[in-house]
Amino acid sequence: DIQMTQSPSTLSASVGDRVTITCRASQSISSWLAWYQQKPGKAPKLLIYKASSLQSGVPSRFSGSGSGTEFTLTISSLQPDDFATYYCQQYNTHSWWTFGQGTKVEIK
């Protein structure tokens, strides 16, 4: 299986901060990368697909970039509603889909 590694595991930030989360794949996945947000007790919410495409209804402060094995999720100005855990997920064709271990964004 393709291994997905996120960094950092935990991130402390303040409202208004620019936040960047990195995700690395163990082999090239082209742009078959998604980002999810999950809050405690809730299902994951799709934010970004195909590495940089914003899911409908997701605020534009969220953006994604990268291809191959290196990807980033950026929140341009952190809002109170953004404190959550974020997961990257690869959906490369002919590979079992896998998630990163998650990045928890905490209030500083």
Next chain:
Amino acid sequence: EVQLVESGGGLVQPGGSLRLSCAASGFTFSSHPMHWVRQAPGKGLEYVSAITSDGGSAYYANSVQGRFTISRDNSKNTLYLQMGSLRAEDMAVYYCAREVNSGPPDYWGQGTLVTVSS
């Protein structure tokens, strides 16, 4: 409005069986591949199983291969996960999720908790 509602979770002894259901509404269920994803308490997300839109092909994580069976009834707009030989490590919240256009799932249910304990 797209809705996915899981049911069937509960307490089961190690070695036991359980069948989860996911009732879908608000979209053409028969047009979408579907997935089961689980999350152990305090842990990350893990794909468990997937099934094509017509139910003709099913896929499993190595961790559940041979013990779990995914199926669907498109006439009832319902997805199933039959789980057998359950182990402590299968304890998790199980989510069903809708795939769209060969991409990542865009809609998820609220999850159902499976507890494996004697």
